[in-house]
Amino acid sequence: MNSKLDCRQLKKDALLKLKEKIEKEALQPVLAIIQVGSVDASNIYIRNKRKAADEIGITTTLCSFEEDVDQETLLRKIEELNENPNINGIFIQLPIPSHLDEVELINHIDPKKDVDGLTTMNLGNLVSGEPLLTPCTPNAVMDILEALDCDITGKNVTIIGRSRLVGKPLFHLLLQKDATITMCHSKTENLKEHTLNADILITAAGTKKNLITADMVKEDAIIIDVSIIRDEQNQLHGDVDYDTVKEKVNYVTPVPGGVGQLTVLELMKNTVKANEIQKTYTLKKK
Ligand code: NAD
Numbered sequence: 001m002n003s004k005l006d007c008r009q010l011k012k013d014a015l016l017k018l019k020e021k022i023e024k025e026a027l028q029p030v031l032a033i034i035q036v037g038s039v040d041a042s043n044i045y046i047r048n049k050r051k052a053a054d055e056i057g058i059t060t061t062l063c064s065f066e067e068d069v070d071q072e073t074l075l076r077k078i079e080e081l082n083e084n085p086n087i088n089g090i091f092i093q094l095p096i097p098s099h100l101d102e103v104e105l106i107n108h109i110d111p112k113k114d115v116d117g118l119t120t121m122n123l124g125n126l127v128s129g130e131p132l133l134t135p136c137t138p139n140a141v142m143d144i145l146e147a148l149d150c151d152i153t154g155k156n157v158t159i160i161g162r163s164r165l166v167g168k169p170l171f172h173l174l175l176q177k178d179a180t181i182t183m184c185h186s187k188t189e190n191l192k193e194h195t196l197n198a199d200i201l202i203t204a205a206g207t208k209k210n211l212i213t214a215d216m217v218k219e220d221a222i223i224i225d226v227s228i229i230r231d232e233q234n235q236l237h238g239d240v241d242y243d244t245v246k247e248k249v250n251y252v253t254p255v256p257g258g259v260g261q262l263t264v265l266e267l268m269k270n271t272v273k274a275n276e277i278q279k280t281y282t283l284k285k286k
Contacts, residue, residue, distance in 0.1 A: 003148075003251045010147050011261040018268055019056035029275040030059045031089040031115065031267075032081050034074070036096045037067035041230070046093055052264050058271055061087070071100055075108050082110040088278060089115035089271040094165070112277050115270040118164065126172050132277065133270050138170035140262030141202055141224050142177075148251060150200070150222055152177040158194050160184045160212075160239070161204035166226055170202060192216045203227060209237035214244040223252040226259045 022029065031053060033046055050060045063077055081087045090113045096102055106114075111121040117135035125132045145152060157179040161167040167183065174181055182194050186205075195201055195216045204226035205211055217223060223245060225238035238255030246252050253259055 005144070005147055005251065007144065007253060007258050007261040010143070011265045014143075014262075014265050015052060015056050015268065018265075018272060022057040022272065027057075027272060027275055028059070029057075029088045029271045030061065030086055031091060031271045032061050032063060032087050034077065034090070034092045035062060035064045036069055036074070036093075036100065037065075042093050049091075049264055049267060052268055053271070056268060058268060067097055069100075071104070074100065074105055078105065078108045082108075082113060085278075087113065088275040089113055089267075091115050091267065112281060113274055115267060115274050117169070117270065123164070123169060126169055129176065133274060134173065135165065135169045136263045136266035136270060137166050137204075137226060137259065138173050139266040139269075140259050141170055141226065142173050143262045143266070144224055144253060144259065145200070145222070148222060152179045152200070154178060154180060155199040156180050156182070156197050157200040157202065158182045158184060158198035159202045159204070160191070160195075161206070161226070163204070166204040170204075200224070203239040205239050207239075209239070210241040211239040212245065213241045214248050217245055217249055219248055221249045223249055224259060225253050225255050228255060228260065 033049065035042060035046055046062065050062070053060045065074065078090065081090050090109045092105060094102065106118050107120055109119055111119050111132060114122050114133050117133045122133050126134050152174065157174055159167050159170055159181060162183055162185045171181055171183055182197070184191055184194050188194065195212060196218055198218060198221055200222045201212070201217060202224045203212055206227040206229055209229050209231065223240055225240045227239040229237045231237060236256045240252060242252060242254060
C-alpha cells in the first residue's frame, strides 16, 4: 500500500505518458468543450482542462453559449460536432442552467465521441460488461485505487451517492473488479453502520462538510473523497473531516488535490481513446 500517494504527482506522470503516446503515434486528438453561461467555477474547470490538453498535444475548441440559450440551438451544435470528422471528443461542462434538458443533450452526443462516458448508450455498455468510454470521475477513483496498489477483490466497498455521474457508474467499475459493494444515498438509514464496515469508502454526497468523521470509519480503511463543497469563504472541502480521519485510516484523498486532479487526466485519456475508436470504426466502414 502506497499510503503517501500524491494525486497531483500521479496526474503529472500519467499526463507525461499520454503525451509520449500522442507524439509517438502522431495522434492529433481534438476535444470540443460546450459551455453554457459563465459561472466562475466552470470557467476555472474549463481553463484547467484546456491547459492540461494543451500541455500534452490535444487541441481544444470551446463552444460558448449565453446562459439563456435554447435546447434546439445546443442540439444543433452537438449534431454539427458529431458530424465533423476532425472532432474526436465532445464534452458538456456541467452543471448547465435548469431550463435545459441535460440528459437529452448528453444523449445527443455520438457515443464514440462521448468522452465523459455519460450517454445512456455508454452507461449501458458499462453495465453490460462491455465498456466503450466510461465516465471520468469514477475512472479517476479507479486510478487512485490502482496507484495505491489496493486489492479490491472481495473487499467491502461502501459508496455514498447514487448519481448518474459518480455513484452508479462507479458501482459497475468496482463490480468488474469483484468488490462487495454497499450503495448508500440520502434515504439510507444508519449511514455509520455502512461506513464502519467499509475497507474502502468512496464518498460523493456533496451536501455538507464533515459528513464523515473519524468515528465513522474503520481503522486502516482507504477513503476516497469525491465531493467538492465550496464554503462562504470560497474554500473547498470534501465530505470527510480530513484532519481527524487521516490519523485513523491508511489513506484518505485530500480536497482539493485528490480525485479532481485525476478527473482531468481521465478526460484526456478518453479523448485519445475516442480518437482511436473513431479510427478503427472508419477503417471497418471502408
Ligand atoms: P448529486 O447531487 O447528483 O448526488 C449526490 C448523491 O449523494 C445522491 O445520490 C444523494 O442521495 C447522496 N447524498 C446526499 N446527501 C447524503 C447524505 N447525507 N447521506 C448519504 N447520501 C447522501 O451529486 P454528484 O453530481 O454525484 O456529485 C457529488 C459530489 O461530487 C459533489 O460535491 C460534486 O461537486 C463532486 N464531484 C466532484 C468531481 C471531481 O472531479 N472531484 C466530479 C464530479 C462531482
